[in-house]
Amino acid sequence: MSFLHLEVPVNNTSLIFKAKNKAIQDNIQELFQELIKITNECPYLDLTYKYNGSSGNWDKSDDQYWIDWKCHDCSKSWTTSQDYSWDLTTKVYPQARRIF
Numbered sequence: 045m046s047f048l049h050l051e052v053p054v055n056n057t058s059l060i061f062k063a064k065n066k067a068i069q070d071n072i073q074e075l076f077q078e079l080i081k082i083t084n085e086c087p088y089l090d091l092t093y094k095y096n097g098s099s100g101n102w103d104k105s106d107d108q109y110w111i112d113w114k115c116h117d118c119s120k121s122w123t124t125s126q127d128y129s130w131d132l133t134t135k136v137y138p139q140a141r142r143i144f
C-alpha cells in the first residue's frame with residue numbers, strides 16, 4: 045500500500061498552516077512594535093502605584109519590598125524598589141495616584 049496519495053494533501057495542509065502562522069506572527073510583531081511606540085509616547089497621565097512586599101521570610105534578608113506601577117492609558121506596568129528611587133520617581137510622575 046502506498047501513502048503517496050496522502051502526502052500531497054498533508055503537505056498542502058502543512059503549507060497552509062505555515063503560511064497562516066507566518067501571517068499571524070508578522071501581525072503580532074507589527075502590533076507589538078506599535079504597542080512599544082505608544083507606551084514610549086504615553087505621558088502616563090492615568091498612573092497608579094502600589095506598595096508591595098514579600099515579608100515574613102525565615103531569613104529576613106530574603107524579605108523584599110517594591111512598588112508596582114501601572115499606566116491605565118497604555119497598559120504599561122513596571123516595578124521600582126522602595127529605596128531612594130521612590131523620591132525620584134514621584135518627581136518624574138507627580139500625577140501618580142497611590143492605591144492600596
Ligand SMILES: [Zn+2]
Pocket residue numbers: 083086087088089115116117118119120
Ligand atoms: Zn501610559
